[in-house]
Amino acid sequence: MSKLPRLAVVKFASCDGCQLTLLDCEDELLALGEAVHIAHFAEASSQLEEGPYDIALVEGSITTPHDVERILLLRSISRVLITIGACATSGGIQALKNFADHQEFMKAVYARPEFIQTLSTSTPISQHVKVDFELRGCPVDKVQLLEVIQAYLRGVRPKTSSESVCQPCKRRGTVCVVVVQGIPCLGPITQSGCGSICPAFDRGCYGCFGPAAATNMTSLSDNVLLPNMSPTEAGKWLRSFNGYSPVFAEESVRLWPLTLSNKSHKEGGDTK
Amino acid sequence: MNEKENEPKLWLDRHELQRIFDVLIDDGYEIVGPTVEQGAIIYDRISSADDLPKGIRDQQEPGKYRLEAAGDEYCFSFAVGPHSWKKYLTPPIMPLLRVKQKNSELEIEEVIQKPQKFAFLGVRGCELAAILIQDRLWLDPAHSDPVYRQRRESSLILAVNCTTPAATCFCSSMQTGPACRSGYDVALTELKAGFVIAVGTSSGAALVKRLPLRPATQAEMDEAKQSLAHAEAKITKQMPQVDEHSKLLKKLKHPHWQSVAERCLSCANCTMVCPTCFCHSVDDVSDLNNGDITRVRRWDSCFNLDFSHASGTPIRDTTASRYRQWLTHKLASWIDQFGSSGCVGCGRCITWCPVGIDLTQEVATLLEEPVDVGE
Known part of the structure; x- marks a missing residue:
């Protein structure tokens, strides 16, 4: 077994765009592969290792009862938990249902809504577990993503600006x-x-x-x-x-x- | 008015304007000047008189800027736009050095490259004043900045007197324009048939020797003088005289700061477009690939919450406190620090504020209030 820090990339309700940003890193992805052991990243590999993880990157929001269980488990086996993207950080576009009647949405979208198990809200990860860092963006920015990962690898505070666009x-x-x-x-x-x-x-x-x-x-x-x-x-x-x-x-x-x-x-x- | 206004001047016919470009390019200058892009007159690299905003006029008001075609030959009939020369003298993002790790040693590599020689064409009176203000900061002998110094020393300034101020301009009340006063190598005044040219330095004299010039006639010089007088008469906006600047510093608890904060977005556009705002931050950016660190300087702003972050918390944590810091520094404590106001009256912060906050009006309101509202 490698002694490198173990990285997991885990998806909840989301479009996968933020995970793709990680794959889009290309050149830096090779360097990342040398700096961490990618233990769990379903978007990239079907070889999924169980926890514990040193860093968990979480994409997506919590929209089902099953999600609630998964995020609690993931938190318990992850040393550092970082949310990536608008869904994980603020609920995403699917949080439109928070402002409306989700039953109406289900009826409009699904032929047999009775088979759908869903919560009435889409909520950010931080409403369920402690989050160490929230990386913004729809999708996240590649440079900021790498900055956050390496900041946690080196034990320093990530430099991501809070200034206006x-x-x-x-x-x-x-x-x-x-x-x-x-x-x-x-x-x-x-x-x-x-x-x-x-x-x-x-x-x-x-x-x-x-x-x-x-x-x-x-x-x-x-x-x-x-x-x-x-x-x-x-x-x-x-x-x-x-x-x-x-x-x-x-x-x-x-x-x-x-x-x-x-x-x-x-x-x-x-x-x- | 122009301190050299009674000296003899030269004349360049309009159809010879391209010659200025030819001579500058021949001398290895990178010419930067006004050109139309993104719906505005910006400063960019230009190579020919055809790149100038010929026949274009600007309309400016708080929070609004529009161009219109006048269809005439004038190339400099506009007021200053969204860019200023600090874009070239202190680039917005500037790598300063790189640190490489070699085994256990750190190797420091200078990355500041010798810049091109810039010829700035179309610098206005207010902008010359702004450059002289920035000189006081960046060229202070005790700690002069190599980036600024190299760029400033190698650049040639071809100023153009402003004959078309905008509704947001108030240079005359800051004593910086509309005529160019000092700090130029040559200064042009555009008339219908051509340009009256004044020489400011020996570099300017060397340049004009290579141009097809003749002495300007008295009539041409009178016309140039007249068009500047017209320009000055057109400027209606005024900065209240705050030379007794302590007056402003006695208004620190005035309720009006809060009324500005209700409109202010704290977005920092005013400081980005201001030709004298110099605040910046320096960050070390690391490269995951090879462990190299690059130290980068960026334009920053006192409107950022993080900018006053000290001892774990922002010192100026309200918009009112940040606006007050910006305005009182620019107009009052700047005088203590640098010996002059930090405002040159260009009006950029008024035009380019997305919600149209007008600092001249805010200052007037702060000063007219008779009650003393605390220091």
Whole structure:
């Protein structure tokens, strides 16, 4: 048996995009293979070793009773548990059901919904177990992913910025799409990490990395979103990949109050 | 006004403008100047007079910038845009050194490369003032910065007097424009038929010797003077005089900081576009592949929560406290630190604020309040 630290990559409710980011590392993947023993990574190999693990990278959110059991077990056999991506960190796009009646969704999607076992919510890993580090992004950024892995291998704090998307945007010389084109953009309240890609292609930021460390949601809505769209549309803008992160959820419910279900949402605003 | 305004000037016909580019390229300069890209007039590498924003005008207001075609021959009829020269003098992301591990030894490798010789074309009066302000920081003899020094010393400045200020400009109340005052190698004033040229340094004199120039006529010089006077008259925005800057520092508990914070996104756009904001962070970035460490300097901002992180917590943990830090440093404590205001009146922070916060109005509100609200 290798004496290298044992790495596991484990999936919950997700699209696999964040795991693919790890596979996309290519050159660095070989170096990673020398720095850790990849014990469990179903996306890459069908040879799955049991725990314990030194580092568990967790993709996806908790949406089924079975998920709840699996995450508790994984936590108990992992020294360090790191969530990767918007699903694991804030519930993902599937957390839209948290704002609505999940039974209605099931009826619309499945021919025989009675065979589906699911929770009424999609929740982040941190609502179930202690998480050592949450890596943001939909998907996560390759450079940040490697930074976090090697920081834990070396026992230092990972360097991932909590600044707004605007700053890398300006460093790369992109002209502000809000000021020049009046395009709605979540950049000023979204955490950087993606390299500020969308504004460089004349698109507003979609908020894939969730809220920045300092946000002013009502000012963004009033001054950047609402001049270009209805309050309902603005609420939909915020209710996407990170829609269930508390900062985005609270503002989206203010703009677009819940109407579909009796579900109580901790950020309030349930109108029925 | 221009301190050299009564000296004799030279004249370049409009159809000879390309000659400036030819001579600079011949001398090995990388020309950086205004050009239209991404819906704005930005600064980028250009190689011909055709790259200039010919016949383009800009409309600016708080939080809004639009271009329109005037269809004339003027190449410099616009006010400053989203970029400033700090993009070239202190690059936004700059590797400083690399550390390699060889067995048990650490080997340090310098990675600062000798830059190209830049010729900056179209530098405005407010921007010259900004460069001189940055000089005080980066060229301080006690700890001058090699990156800035190399770039600054090898660059040639071809300024262009501003005859078309925007609604967000207030250079005249900061005494930095619209005319170029000092710090240029040559300064051009664009008229319909061509350019009146003033020489500022021996490098500038060497350049103009190789251009097809003749002495400017009195009429041409008068016209140039007049267009600058018109420009100055067009500037309506004013910074309240805060030279008694301690007034601002006596407003630290003013409730208006909170009212700004209700609008401020803390996104840092104002500091990114400001031509004098110099805050940066230095990080060691490690490479999983070979264990090398690269030390990288990046533009940072006092609007970041992490930027005031000390003893385990951010010292300025509210937007109000960060906006107050930025504004009082820029306009007041900067004077104690560097002997001048840190604001040159270019108006970028007003135009490029996504929510259109106007610092001249915020300062006016802070100062007009008669009550003393604490230091």
